[in-house]
Amino acid sequence: MTNAVYAPRLAIALFAALAVAACSKVENPEVSAADPGHASGEHGSSSSAGLPDGRIAQGEQLASAKGAATGQSCVDCHGAEGNAPIDDTYPKLGGQYGDYIAHALQQYRAGERVHVLMSPQAAALSDQDISDLAAYFGSRTTQLRDLHGVE
The missing domain is CATH 1.10.760.10 (Cytochrome c-like domain)
Structure with a gap:
């Protein structure tokens, strides 16, 4: 198969990987220790919306x-x-x-x-x-x- 056939599949796989990475929760021990609510993963405990x-x-x-x-x-x-x-x-x-x-x-x-x-x-x-x-x-x-x- 040519690269033209693989390119759309690669783009989809890359997009999916980026979406999973963006949605995955990665614990930062420094943040978790400073903000116990953040570590719990409770809804409303931390906001990317600046609220x-x-x-x-x-x-x-x-x-x-x-x-x-x-x-x-x-x-x-x-x-x-x-x-x-x-x-x-x-x-x-x-x-x-x-x-x-x-x-x-x-x-x-x-x-x-x-x-x-x-x-x-x-x-x-x-x-x-x-x-x-x-x-x-x-x-x-x-x-x-x-x-x-x-x-």
Whole structure:
């Protein structure tokens, strides 16, 4: 076979390896000793979004609170614990990585990501609100699946 045949396969393998490396948790003993919450791997204990630590109980309250912008709560659209969206195009949030949720909410709030309902809902959220929601939904049982074993 020629190199042209192998190039797409190599690109896919390289991309997959980079994705796995980016998602893999590598413990740093210096960080773990300084921040025991980081070592535990608990949702909301550390954020790449530059947010304060998330509080699951406060996030649960926020998830059920009606937003002034739309009159809806998170669970009204995404379902109980974020696992039963009312529309197939709405994502399941339960068990999602907290940092993913936090970054998405920050982007909606900043207008970098736009959705007719989410943009106004996120506009009023503080950094602590975003962190709390991310911690709550990240702590729920997931119905998400990864691609391990999928051929």
